[in-house]
Amino acid sequence: MQTKLEIDPDRLLSNLRCLATFGAHLTGVHRPTFSPQDMAARAWLMDRMREARLEPELDGIGNILGRAPHARRRLLVGSHSDSQNHAGWLDGALGVVFALEIALAIAKLGDPDVAVEPVDWADEEAHFASFLGSRSAIGELSEAEIDQSRCATTGTPLRQALASAGLEGRPRFRIDPSCYLGYLEAHIEQGDYLDAHDLSLGVVSSIVGIVQYRLSFRGQRNHAGTTRMAIRKDAGAAAVALLHRIHERFRAIAAERTVWTVGSIRLEPGQVSIIPDLAEVMLQVRDADDAVLARLDSALRDMVAEAGAASRCEIGLQVESRTNPQSMDARLQKALELSAEQASPGRVMRMPSGAGHDAQILAQVMPAGMLFVPSIGGISHHWDENTRDEDIVLGCQALAGACARLLWGDMR
């Protein structure tokens, strides 16, 4: 029966392009959470939801949910419409407009028993805090965290941003998992795998876990001209030596899809003629397999201990944050795969997501699944981010097909 859920490719692309006019920046968008352009985009999205005969609700943290209160079988489908600073036009907007398009297709169909409720989660991009909206919706965001959060770019307190956006005093909604068959999210891949392998759709098997480490090296500040090499306690040199070992060892023991990144190295005092007494390094490791993360963690701890014993500097290791890998629901993966194969035969693959997504939050309370469309050249979080129109249309058709299979129970 899924064949009867037909999307309108022109409307889909036209709505996507219209959404991209809010906060347009070069060939992308600058639509940070709670900015005027973000709130205008949300208002526009609520109008589109009304066109799909839904009852949109904007809650106290900026989430929008297009409710179909009378449906008996519901899917929650969405992503986020806000963006990183000066970023691409698709990213989360794609998944929100896909959900909207499918809701419009259902509205045209006129079956009051089934519904796709489009959802637009606030601040997946962590301007204020990671997965702000989706965590709120599953009851994992406290008032205390809201009190403490500030914008990473401007320092504006979250409370003040909510007030400026007109959200102060609004209730925050909580998703009732028993009302939904599951949660589906479409997103650009952000990596280059699909693009490089000439594939058109990726069914996400799991979302990687992310471990964020802080390495600190404490030595002794001294004169770079008069202090002999033999007695130096050079925190920067200690950091370079250990980072080199980490890169070498991780290359040997990582899994095929593991990624690790040293995004930041800071030396104190950072002056050319002074031996640094402090080096701080941020090291991030991602993998979809807990066992791989544990193996790398254990190797890292061994290397830190060995280096610390051999070095004249004190070396410290702290886990700054950790999210666990999150598997996507097997039945939803199957539904996505079947309809993806139908939309683009032989050009579909299952793959982990290297980036975090709201689906990993929803997966904690209900079955969740994700579909990727290709990112040209793997570019994301940059205004050069793009996806071919035909791949966008294929993605929405595949997502609509999966919704139909789940809503009407046809899982052939």
Next chain:
Amino acid sequence: MQTKLEIDPDRLLSNLRCLATFGAHLTGVHRPTFSPQDMAARAWLMDRMREARLEPELDGIGNILGRAPHARRRLLVGSHSDSQNHAGWLDGALGVVFALEIALAIAKLGDPDVAVEPVDWADEEAHFASFLGSRSAIGELSEAEIDQSRCATTGTPLRQALASAGLEGRPRFRIDPSCYLGYLEAHIEQGDYLDAHDLSLGVVSSIVGIVQYRLSFRGQRNHAGTTRMAIRKDAGAAAVALLHRIHERFRAIAAERTVWTVGSIRLEPGQVSIIPDLAEVMLQVRDADDAVLARLDSALRDMVAEAGAASRCEIGLQVESRTNPQSMDARLQKALELSAEQASPGRVMRMPSGAGHDAQILAQVMPAGMLFVPSIGGISHHWDENTRDEDIVLGCQALAGACARLLWGDMR
């Protein structure tokens, strides 16, 4: 005849301690160039020069010279009384007060034919520019450079700092080398060599050359979760790999006294979830031997070329600045060594200076020599910097002895 030049240890220590009250900070001083406390210290020093029957002149760049216009045999002796930010009480102040003490001893002696002219050079520490005062005095500081220089800490233009210090419009003096037998400078060692080897005096054989390199690594900014390791252009990882090689190779080919320092590593954009597209590294190399500096330079260029050919990042190498090693005058070294041995038999050694000093500037126009006293624990540019009173007194006695040998011609 040098025995008749007797310094007064109590006056010496008392004047040193009094100078340390200007800008006192914890157990050290904060007396940056042209600060009110620096100018007050200079006024105090000029009064002390008058006590030695000299005619002090404060010039348009902040140098003070205590002139003895009627002497027939003159030595220029001094250092700098200003300090690094929040630094030690001795550093250059020691050499200025030594010069003052010797001038006071000569005044007591009452020989009008000979003079030590104490000199206090401005901004050896490069708040505005390296060796500002001494370069001015040998004609190597242009008005254009003064126009362009700013305080490294506050950004204040040098012109404005000079005006605030009341120096605007004053002429800058130029040293006439033909008027002097040479230039002598005493300084704390700043390293730990004398202290660690229980020596009391170091006769400087040469001042190291310093080559300051900037290494740049250009890669591609990308998402730290979705970009496979195999296609990354990670500028930070490229920097770590090359710096590791440089440390290893330099350890193998450096000379005994060579030092090299990576004082700064900067990754762009420096965020935990973004692969850095730029790494900038400051690498400094010091040695007293030109051939050693050339050997390391050549090895560095080879390593950069090899790494650049093998890496997915572009690697650049620039020489930011270079000073050549500067030998001290053989006759002045001999005079210093003879009197140092007399002051502290068997506890004197010849050694290179790992730090730069005004003596390397003066050496370009006249014979120059330097004497080191021990730094306890090798600490300098920190308020913990210190030297034992008896080593301070020995140092001044040795310097006075060398002055006597040179002024009265007794070089036994």
